[in-house]
Amino acid sequence: MIDKIKNIFSIPELRQRILYTLGILIVVRLGAHIPIPGIDSEALAGAFDRFQDSLFGLFNMFVGGAFQKASLFSLGIMPYISASIIIQLMGSVLPYFQRLQKEGEAGRKKITQITRYGTVFICAMQSYGVTVFLERELQVVV
Incomplete structure (x- = not known):
């Protein structure tokens, strides 16, 4: 299982997409806590x-x-x-x-x-x- 995760992050394009998605999720979760x-x-x-x-x-x-x-x-x-x-x-x-x-x-x-x-x-x-x-x-x- 850990080897598969390492393989995923060894591919630059896939790593970039995963990190971008995680970044967007963090921004959305933070925005959900900023009051109007x-x-x-x-x-x-x-x-x-x-x-x-x-x-x-x-x-x-x-x-x-x-x-x-x-x-x-x-x-x-x-x-x-x-x-x-x-x-x-x-x-x-x-x-x-x-x-x-x-x-x-x-x-x-x-x-x-x-x-x-x-x-x-x-x-x-x-x-x-x-x-x-x-x-x-x-x-x-x-």
């Missing part, structure tokens, strides 16, 4: 007691409890997944996206770029919605 400024964490904890069995609690479950802590990475990976699904659906409806899908590598790069822009847009919309919810329903925004 302006959120009363005690009021938020009390609100979770009331809304645990609602859509709010389900959303918190999908982001690994980061939303309950009101952390920097509270939205998780869901905006990217949503943007990716939307772009894929647009590929079956809009001729522009159909052409991009058929262009090969250049089209794939353009679709990836559009997906990333869509992710930023969805993040902005979802974070605004969450902020309004926290402010109006839970009164936890300071």
Whole structure:
């Protein structure tokens, strides 16, 4: 077993990919513990007691409890997944996206770029919605 692990780290490209993945995991875990400024964490904890069995609690479950802590990475990976699904659906409806899908590598790069822009847009919309919810329903925004 130890020999196999040594063999994995003896291949430079594989070692680089593993270390990159571990680095990203560390950044995400650290970001999940950085609180968002302006959120009363005690009021938020009390609100979770009331809304645990609602859509709010389900959303918190999908982001690994980061939303309950009101952390920097509270939205998780869901905006990217949503943007990716939307772009894929647009590929079956809009001729522009159909052409991009058929262009090969250049089209794939353009679709990836559009997906990333869509992710930023969805993040902005979802974070605004969450902020309004926290402010109006839970009164936890300071």
